Amino acid sequence: xxxxxxxxxxxxxxxxxxxxxxxxxxxxxxxxxxxxxxxxxxxxxxxxxxxxxxxxxxxxxxxxxxxxxxxxxxxxxxxxxxxxxxxxxxxxxxxxxxxxxxxxxxxxxxxxxxxxxxxxxxxxxxxxxxxxxxxxxxxxxxxxxxxxxxxxxxxxxxxxxxxxxxxxxxxxxxxxxxxxxxxxxxxxxxxxxxxxxxxxxxxxxxxxxxxxxxxxxxxxxxxxxxxxxxxxxxxxxxxxxxxxxxxxxxxxxxxxxxxxxxxxxxxxxxxxxxxxxxxxxxxxxxxxxxxxxxxxxxxxxxxxxxxxxxxxxxxxxxxxxxxxxxxxxxxxx
Amino acid sequence: xxxxxxxxxxxxxxxxxxxxxxxxxxxxxxxxxxxxxxxxxxxxxxxxxxxxxxxxxxxxxxxxxxxxxxxxxxxxxxxxxxxxxxxxxxxxxxxxxxxxxxxxxxxxxxxxxxxxxxxxxxxxxxxxxxxxxxxxxxxxxxxxxxxxxxxxxxxxxxxxxxxxxxxxxxxxxxxxxxxxxxxxxxxxxxxxxxxxxxxxxxxxxxxxxxxxxxxxxxxxxxxxxxxxxxxxxxxxxxxxxxxxxxxxxxxxxxxxxxxxxxxxxxxxxxxxxxxxxxxxxxxxxxxxxxxxxxxxxxxxxx
Ligand SMILES: Nc1ncnc2c1ncn2[C@@H]1O[C@H](COP(=O)(O)OP(=O)(O)O)[C@@H](O)[C@H]1O
Ligand SMILES: [Mg+2]
Numbered sequence: 001x002x003x004x005x006x007x008x009x010x011x012x013x014x015x016x017x018x019x020x021x022x023x024x025x026x027x028x029x030x031x032x033x034x035x036x037x038x039x040x041x042x043x044x045x046x047x048x049x050x051x052x053x054x055x056x057x058x059x060x061x062x063x064x065x066x067x068x069x070x071x072x073x074x075x076x077x078x079x080x081x082x083x084x085x086x087x088x089x090x091x092x093x094x095x096x097x098x099x100x101x102x103x104x105x106x107x108x109x110x111x112x113x114x115x116x117x118x119x120x121x122x123x124x125x126x127x128x129x130x131x132x133x134x135x136x137x138x139x140x141x142x143x144x145x146x147x148x149x150x151x152x153x154x155x156x157x158x159x160x161x162x163x164x165x166x167x168x169x170x171x172x173x174x175x176x177x178x179x180x181x182x183x184x185x186x187x188x189x190x191x192x193x194x195x196x197x198x199x200x201x202x203x204x205x206x207x208x209x210x211x212x213x214x215x216x217x218x219x220x221x222x223x224x225x226x227x228x229x230x231x232x233x234x235x236x237x238x239x240x241x242x243x244x245x246x247x248x249x250x251x252x253x254x255x256x257x258x259x260x261x262x263x264x265x266x267x268x269x270x271x272x273x274x275x276x277x278x279x280x281x282x283x284x285x286x287x288x289x290x291x292x293x294x295x296x297x298x299x300x301x302x303x304x305x306x307x308x309x310x311x312x313x314x315x316x317x318x319x320x321x322x323x324x325x326x327x328x329x330x331x332x333x
Numbered sequence: 334x335x336x337x338x339x340x341x342x343x344x345x346x347x348x349x350x351x352x353x354x355x356x357x358x359x360x361x362x363x364x365x366x367x368x369x370x371x372x373x374x375x376x377x378x379x380x381x382x383x384x385x386x387x388x389x390x391x392x393x394x395x396x397x398x399x400x401x402x403x404x405x406x407x408x409x410x411x412x413x414x415x416x417x418x419x420x421x422x423x424x425x426x427x428x429x430x431x432x433x434x435x436x437x438x439x440x441x442x443x444x445x446x447x448x449x450x451x452x453x454x455x456x457x458x459x460x461x462x463x464x465x466x467x468x469x470x471x472x473x474x475x476x477x478x479x480x481x482x483x484x485x486x487x488x489x490x491x492x493x494x495x496x497x498x499x500x501x502x503x504x505x506x507x508x509x510x511x512x513x514x515x516x517x518x519x520x521x522x523x524x525x526x527x528x529x530x531x532x533x534x535x536x537x538x539x540x541x542x543x544x545x546x547x548x549x550x551x552x553x554x555x556x557x558x559x560x561x562x563x564x565x566x567x568x569x570x571x572x573x574x575x576x577x578x579x580x581x582x583x584x585x586x587x588x589x590x591x592x593x594x595x596x597x598x599x600x601x602x603x604x605x606x607x608x609x610x611x612x613x614x615x616x617x618x619x620x621x622x623x624x625x626x627x628x629x630x631x632x633x634x635x
Binding site: 003004007010011014015142143144145146147148149150151152153154328330331332 | 423479
């Protein structure tokens with residue numbers, strides 16, 4: 001089994017996909033870091049121009065934003081839903097100011113968490129799909145399945161070795177996302193910010209933000225938490241990708257099907273948020289880290305444990321069906 | 334005396350509700366080369382896929398060295414090496430890496446085994462190049478090597494000389510024949526080329542439209558020829574040959590015709606002469622596998 005898994009890892013590595021993924025990551029991380037640094041510098045300049053002060057103080061800026069939000073929330077003509085979201089932001093911001101937590105100056109650890117939060121809905125699943133889509137379908141489209149499946153090894157062992165290899169490569173991928181986003185953004189910002197505090201544990205109760213159960217943790221701890229969730233989501237995506245890869249004949253249709261479901265799922269969530277069934281679709285549940293910072297409920301009745309359970313069910317079922325299909329499959333290539 | 338290395342019994346395969354293979358049975362003894370002969374689309378590849386466990390028979394069973402493929406897949410397959418429809422290897426790896434990888438999936442394949450197999454198929458010089466840049470002949474050699482590294486008892490080759498140049502075909506045949514001779518390897522080799530089967534095989538199973546239409550020894554086929562006697566009183570001669578040799582003859586303009594074993598032809602002639610017939614002409618034409626093949630597939634057409 002170890003030997004089989006090594007073989008599968010070797011295949012993934014020799015296909016040089018990891019290199020492509022690394023390149024994509026590097027491009028996006030650099031772009032986003034640059035963008036954030038640029039926006040921050042603009043904010044500082046604007047602030048200095050407006051106030052005439054030379055020393056930038058985040059507290060002043062944060063208080064300004066707070067006042068701005070409060071005045072907007074006081075507007076009688078805005079709809080109730082929008083006012084509620086303003087109120088949440090106000091509460092969060094006042095909490096930061098009261099507790100002396102800087103939400104404005106970008107840091108590497110702030111960035112890596114944010115990159116993961118932004119990427120988890122589309123970009124990171126995409127990388128996993130690139131990594132995994134041809135895992136099985138590639139053996140069929142290149143006809144190598146004939147060689148692989150006529151050795152004296154039962155089929156379930158072959159699929160298991162492929163899955164184990166995929167899990168390891170997915171873990172490596174997430175590790176690379178974390179390391180690259182931290183390192184590259186550190187080059188831009190010059191601030192690590194690993195020890196800065198973050199608040200987490202907000203919950204939504206009858207439309208208002210409850211901060212009773214919030215806790216303060218360091219940015220480092222927070223990033224570890226976020227990346228654990230990202231890893232979990234990626235493992236689920238990898239399992240679903242395995243299923244599609246087993247079910248179709250060619251790698252390109254596997255990639256097509258998965259891309260369409262992920263992007264289509266985002267649309268579904270956007271347009272049909274009222275439809276009860278949408279919350280059981282895996283794409284709707286991908287954004288786990290957003291639950292950590294509160295004020296997140298894509299569809300009524302969803303929370304962190306609901307999403308984790310739903311995703312786990314998708315992953316487990318995908319694996320089960322993959323093994324059944326693979327065992328039964330007639331290889332006619 | 335001989336034990337069966339492969340027994341195929343009553344294989345049937347339906348694809349998309351259409352029966353493609355009907356009740357195919359044959360067996361291969363130790364050290365024997367069996368030709369699996371049939372025109373394109375007759376169901377050779379489909380049958381071989383079921384024998385190596387790539388696809389599931391609708392009915393029937395395959396036994397390899399006494400192990401049922403269905404119940405003991407691993408033991409059965411550890412005795413088999415195969416190339417089904419062309420050697421499709423991992424193009425992004427070297428030939429050597431391919432062999433290492435596939436070899437590691439069988440028990441007890443050592444580096445020496447790989448090296449000696451590479452030498453056997455004559456690929457020492459280019460073995461570390463990527464498979465993508467190999468010619469068809471080289472790929473076929475690596476394909477053969479991958480089928481041999483774990484020292485199987487049965488080698489299954491599906492139209493192995495397709496796409497090779499004459500030189501490559503000749504070398505490939507020599508290697509396979511040598512293997513059967515030296516290692517006592519049994520070989521099942523499918524082909525649509527009659528000459529190939531005639532050159533390489535001990536026995537032949539002829540398949541057409543998914544039916545086995547003949548299982549025979551090549552020697553017997555070649556020993557049978559078509560004899561023609563031009564005699565006076567053909568009716569009486571016909572009766573005599575039937576009484577003495579149990580052989581049915583047919584009347585043709587040039588005389589009596591029959592398929593006979595070449596060894597018995599002198600005895601028949603002697604009997605005719607002793608019985609006082611006047612033979613003005615005797616001819617025999619050696620029948621080739623080609624004649625048999627055409628005869629059998631022709632019959633099927635009508
Ligand atoms: N995947 C498939 N779906 C439907 N029919 C098939 C399939 N594969 C083969 N066949 C049919 O089965 C018959 C036998 O094909 P095959 O075994 O490849 O023949 P051979 O190898 O003798 O040339 C052909 O008539 C072909 O049309
Ligand atoms: Mg064929």
